[in-house]
Amino acid sequence: MTGKDNRKTFHIQTFGCQMNVRDSETLAGMLEELGFAESKNKREADVAVINTCSVRENADQKFFGTLGQLKKIKEERPDFVVAVCGCMMQQQHIVDTLKEKYPWVDLIFGTHNIHEFPRLLTNVISERKKIVDIWDNSEDIIEGLPSKREFPFKAYVNIMYGCNNFCTYCIVPYTRGRERSRRPEEIINEIRNLAASGVKEVMLLGQNVNSYGVGCDFNTDFADLIGQINEIEGIERIRFTTSHPKDLSDKLIEAFRTCEKLCPSIHLPVQSGSTAVLRRMNRKYTKEEYLDLVGKLKAAVPDIAITTDIIVGFPGETDEDFNDTLDLVERVRFDSAFTFLYSIRKGTPAEKYKDQVPEAVKHERFNRLVELQNKISAEINKACEGKVFPVLVEGPSKTNPKNYSGRTETGKLVHFRGSPDLIGQIVPVRITEGKTFALFGERVEE
Ligand code: SAH
Ligand code: SF4
Numbered sequence: 001m002t003g004k005d006n007r008k009t010f011h012i013q014t015f016g017c018q019m020n021v022r023d024s025e026t027l028a029g030m031l032e033e034l035g036f037a038e039s040k041n042k043r044e045a046d047v048a049v050i051n052t053c054s055v056r057e058n059a060d061q062k063f064f065g066t067l068g069q070l071k072k073i074k075e076e077r078p079d080f081v082v083a084v085c086g087c088m089m090q091q092q093h094i095v096d097t098l099k100e101k102y103p104w105v106d107l108i109f110g111t112h113n114i115h116e117f118p119r120l121l122t123n124v125i126s127e128r129k130k131i132v133d134i135w136d137n138s139e140d141i142i143e144g145l146p147s148k149r150e151f152p153f154k155a156y157v158n159i160m161y162g163c164n165n166f167c168t169y170c171i172v173p174y175t176r177g178r179e180r181s182r183r184p185e186e187i188i189n190e191i192r193n194l195a196a197s198g199v200k201e202v203m204l205l206g207q208n209v210n211s212y213g214v215g216c217d218f219n220t221d222f223a224d225l226i227g228q229i230n231e232i233e234g235i236e237r238i239r240f241t242t243s244h245p246k247d248l249s250d251k252l253i254e255a256f257r258t259c260e261k262l263c264p265s266i267h268l269p270v271q272s273g274s275t276a277v278l279r280r281m282n283r284k285y286t287k288e289e290y291l292d293l294v295g296k297l298k299a300a301v302p303d304i305a306i307t308t309d310i311i312v313g314f315p316g317e318t319d320e321d322f323n324d325t326l327d328l329v330e331r332v333r334f335d336s337a338f339t340f341l342y343s344i345r346k347g348t349p350a351e352k353y354k355d356q357v358p359e360a361v362k363h364e365r366f367n368r369l370v371e372l373q374n375k376i377s378a379e380i381n382k383a384c385e386g387k388v389f390p391v392l393v394e395g396p397s398k399t400n401p402k403n404y405s406g407r408t409e410t411g412k413l414v415h416f417r418g419s420p421d422l423i424g425q426i427v428p429v430r431i432t433e434g435k436t437f438a439l440f441g442e443r444v445e446e
């Protein structure tokens, strides 16, 4: 099947974090260079790509559910090409299952050889053969790959890849390999080009951006990099994710004060409020150290928004440990938190931990935590009422088509009456109502 202009079409479905979203932009860019056009509907596409995540069990299940749907299309149209990639493919047991139970999948590749995708796909199509090509690791960073970005006014920019932290629950160091940083001049060049094409906001990506440049042959650390980006004309907002608390430097905290484009917000995953659990997670900080860090951030940047990730029911988590988490949440008062039920990941150290927490206990704790955090988020957002914030307008609201939505500097979602000409602009909006997950407001004429 072909698109309106007779080009063949592709559809990409992306699971997981911003790393995968960014990789999918690269895959889409490569497909366009090969002459494909994007299709919004995988039923009609000639090539379907699934970019997978393996961070929790339910991510794996979603992938296999999606594959089930694709099988039906494949049966109706044998020329339909199914390609799967991403973090799940870096695990041998997944690839074995695919080979055995899903032999109709045409192309399997991993996170380390994305740049090979055009060649692999061309071979699959021209030779009508199945290809499985997974690399165990990669030292190199391939620069200059094409991309098709979602928004013309804001962009994800990788600054580093991989992770060396080996938190005991986490699969990412196994699926994404060792930490490696892009050269500062490559990053700066990319952001200059983005700015020239109209991008106002960059989100710097890495599993642990605070260790940017560690062990590299250049002398730029993360705070220096932000300082350089702050100088780029056209860029108005700098954000980053994710920050590991153990590596957050005073120099970075200082950068919040000296770099006016650095948004006053930080995603600082705590994972647990119990020092004993943190130790077993291999997080390398205590509850008190985390609270101290938050104290320093709030002292330096009074209006900073702090968000976090929390895992509930890590092996061995007692009621007392969990109460420490609730206590920490109350003391920090996060703007919002992603809360997760601990999920066993094959090949991680915690898989072998004996004292797994019963499902019912995990769920009960999870609900209590969510309730507490929602109450805090609602209170913080309510306190925004009456204030005016600059909002970068993203487009029509997903929930109410009469509204437009955008983000404050602190990353909060704001809905307000707008118009299409505002998309990509930063406009002042007065908040009229602050709810748990979003703010509502009205535009203030400048
Ligand atoms: N590099 C980021 C996190 C990447 S994974 C960081 O270190 O902060 C995103 C989040 O998924 C983690 O912060 C953690 O809260 C959650 N997560 C990772 N592995 C998990 C598991 N096995 N079970 C439940 N949640 C998990
Ligand atoms: Fe996973 Fe920990 Fe690395 Fe984050 S820092 S990706 S949680 S191992």
Ligand code: F3S
Pocket: 015, 016, 017, 018, 019, 020, 052, 053, 054, 055, 087, 171, 172, 175, 176
């Ligand atoms: Fe998932 Fe891989 Fe990101 S496991 S969370 S897509 S790095």
